[in-house]
Structure formats: structure tokens, C-alpha cells
Amino acid sequence: MAIEVKLPKEIELKIKSDKELEGIVKRKIEKQIFREIKEDIFLSMLFDKVLEASEVTEKEVDEIDHEVKKGIMENLGWR
Structure with missing residues (x-):
């Protein structure tokens, strides 16, 4: 998947x-994108674990999961 970066x-x-x-610039950009994706995946996994032990319903978990993933996509500019 290609990601476009706008520069002056x-x-x-x-x-x-x-x-x-x-x-050099390409590798630096790739590392930064990888780090951000890795951090977002970690947060998603962390929230999954917290929600497993909670009393929220499956529907509420799905809604929260959807919102988290939507936020990740917006932060990465994929949406």
C-alpha cells in the first residue's frame, strides 16, 4: 500500500x-508510520483486554471498537 506524504x-x-x-527520508517516514501503527494496535489490544473484564455488552464493545478504529484511521489520514 502506498502512502503519499506532502512536502514543501x-x-x-x-x-x-x-x-x-x-x-534516508523514505526510511525515516516508514519508521515513523510503523511506530504510530504499532502504538495504535497496542492501545486497541489494551482496550480489548480491559473490555473483556468489564460488564459492557457485546454491542457496546463493538461500538467502542468501531470508534477506536475510526480514530486510528483518522489519525493516520486514511479516512
């Missing part, structure tokens, strides 16, 4: 003109 034109041109710099 001057920076974009500088990065495109230097392949080594382009690779």
Missing part, C-alpha cells in the same frame, strides 16, 4: 535530486 516543493525537489537523501 523546495524540499521535495532537493530530496528527488539526491537518491541517498531520498532513501
Whole structure:
């Protein structure tokens, strides 16, 4: 899946003109995205564990799960 990152034109041109710099920037962006996804998945798993021990209904759990995943997608700009 491709993710598009918008940069100021001057920076974009500088990065495109230097392949080594382009690779460094690409890896840094990928690491940052991976870290954010990993943190969001951890939070989702944590909430799942908390909800398992609670007295909320299955429907309420589904609604909370939906809202958490919606927030994750919005934070990542996927929505």
C-alpha cells in the first residue's frame, strides 16, 4: 500500500535530486508510520483486554471498537 506524504516543493525537489537523501527520508517516514501503527494496535489490544473484564455488552464493545478504529484511521489520514 502506498502512502503519499506532502512536502514543501523546495524540499521535495532537493530530496528527488539526491537518491541517498531520498532513501534516508523514505526510511525515516516508514519508521515513523510503523511506530504510530504499532502504538495504535497496542492501545486497541489494551482496550480489548480491559473490555473483556468489564460488564459492557457485546454491542457496546463493538461500538467502542468501531470508534477506536475510526480514530486510528483518522489519525493516520486514511479516512
